[in-house]
Each structure stands twice: as C-alpha cells, then as structure tokens.
Amino acid sequence: MKTRTQRLLAIRKIIENNKVSSQEELVEKLAKKGFHLTQATLSRDLKYLRAAKIADSARGYIYFLPSRETEHANLLAGENFPLNGFVSLEFAWHFGVIRTLPGYAPSIASAIDNIGSWQVIGTIAGDDTILVIPREGTTKEDVKNMLARLIPEAVQ
Amino acid sequence: MKTRTQRLLAIRKIIENNKVSSQEELVEKLAKKGFHLTQATLSRDLKYLRAAKIADSARGYIYFLPSRETEHANLLAGENFPLNGFVSLEFAWHFGVIRTLPGYAPSIASAIDNIGSWQVIGTIAGDDTILVIPREGTTKEDVKNMLARLIPEAVQ
C-alpha cells in the first residue's frame, strides 16, 4: 500500500517532468504508477504542494511548482534591497537609457528583467549602459514607476 | 474609453498588490477602476498574462505572476525547449525584441546576422535579449517571415 507521502512525491515528479493540463489527467497518470485516488484528493494534494496552473503555448494550461525563491522574490519585489551602481536614467525616443558605474549594468539589468514587469519587454546591458525597451503603448511614466520599485533614486 | 493594454496593466497591478482569490472578485475590483468586462474576458487576460493561482494560507487561493526565471526553469524542465534558447518574440516601436534563455542571445543574434536579410539592418544582443533593428519601411510581417526561416516557432 502506497503512502500519502509517496504520492505527494510522485505528483511532484510528474508535474516537473511532464506537461499536465488537468487534474483528471494527473489522476490517470498516478493510477498507472499505482496510486489510486480521486480528483478531489488530488485537488487537496495540489493545494498542499502549492502547485499552480499557468498558460502554456503547447498544451493550453499546465501545472507547475513555483520555486521557494520565486515566491519569495515575488513578495520582495515590492519593498526590496538596494541596488548598487545606478547613475542616471534618461529617455530617448521611446527607450530608456540607464547609466551605471562601470561593470554594474548587467546586474541592474538582470534585476529589472527578474521583476518581470509587463511594461518592459526587455533590456540590453553593456558594461555601464542599459537599454530599456518598453512595451508599445506604455508611457515614460509607466516605465519610471516600474523602475521606482527597484531603484527609487532613479525617479526622484 | 479604456484600452485592452490599460486593462492588462491594471490587472497586473492589482494582482501584484492585492490578494485576489477569484476571477469574479477581480472583475469587481476592475469595475471600480472603470474597467468593465466579463469574467470570461478576464480568464483570457489572465491566460495572456500567464497568471497562476496558488494556495495561500490567508485566502485559500490567490493569483500571482511568476517571474521570468520560473518560466525559464520551467521551459528547461519540460524536455523540449526550442532551438538553442529561443523564448519569445515581441515587437515594440518598430523594433523586434527576442528573449532567450540566459546566455543564448549572442548565438541567436549571430545567426540572424549571418543569414544577411535585407529587412534587418542589424541586431544587438545582451545576455538574454536581442534587439532586432528592421530597415525603415519594412513591416512587422516582413521581420517575422525572415525570422521564421531561422526560428519557426517564433512566429507559430
């Protein structure tokens, strides 16, 4: 007889290695591995594991397990630790240009990328300069607000 | 009249700053901000934004926006990640922006440069982002067609 703990592990493994679109589908996969349970129980297991369902281009929706780090980072995104090396922010045409101390551009650009802001499609960093590419339709102010979350002094 | 883009931004903001447990609840919050839409449309918006629902001790379940890191990890976990690190292609202000897995941008940019398309004047690659600069007068479609030759999944 399989234990609940074994089952939870099996669920983790399946979710991590396969694209699973629904609980019914997962119930079937688990049955093949010898775990017999109902969709209701699975729903509770997924809640316990803090699994989440997200859009996926291939399968519509898939389940995944957000990392501790991510959840934490997500929470920190609002308040957050100081970023060193920022020098200035200016806008040219529709783009933002951030100047940093030499060598600091990559880390700041990475931080901007990681907060996953809707307003910013991407950044490109050299050594001491970052090009910030805003999404079409967003304004300078939108981008500033987004940056303010990371680098308050950038927008003063 | 509020635009879809504005609405998507509003949704991000609400999700990031509040614990929202259901789409109906979010529909109401949006209505208070002047965005009137049905739950069905919201479902599509959340799919587009790749929002996910996760268990939360306080509210049962809440929506959240996973960071790009998570999505990358996720892509890597599912055996098939597209040709050499390609992640996404978007356009903004006449420019194409390609996102790649960390470290892959230079190689993909180089490949684009090497096919020597007339439509593309040049590319600039950071670590995980490529700015594609189209020749003046070319359309989004022109650039997509050109990219399709290299990265079919970029244009689906």
Add this chain to the structure above:
DNA sequence: TTAAAAAATGTATAAATTTGCAATCTTAAT
C-alpha cells in the same frame, strides 16, 4: 490495547474557470 482526537479520503455537489461561437471592433492593404 483501547478510546479519543486528528488526519485523510470518497461522494456528490457547488464554485470557478475555460472555451466554442457569433458579433463587433481594429488594423492593414489596396
């Protein structure tokens, strides 16, 4: 060991989310 308490589960159903379809609105091309 045994009784009481807590945890886990299934059933049935409620609640929530997704989607096919038709209509409407936007965008792009001529």
Add this chain to the structure above:
DNA sequence: ATTAAGATTGCAAATTTATACATTTTTTAA
C-alpha cells in the same frame, strides 16, 4: 475610402476545480 483579415469580447455551455459532509484510517495518550 473600402474591403479583407485579424483581434477582442460577451454569452452560454462545457469543463475543471474546490469543498461540505460523512466515513474510514491513522495517531496519540492513557
């Protein structure tokens, strides 16, 4: 300007997920 193609949306229905309640299983404490 006109037309065609594409995007967006609401409605209603289908699908999927969560949960109240009852029952069974496991754990705890004497």
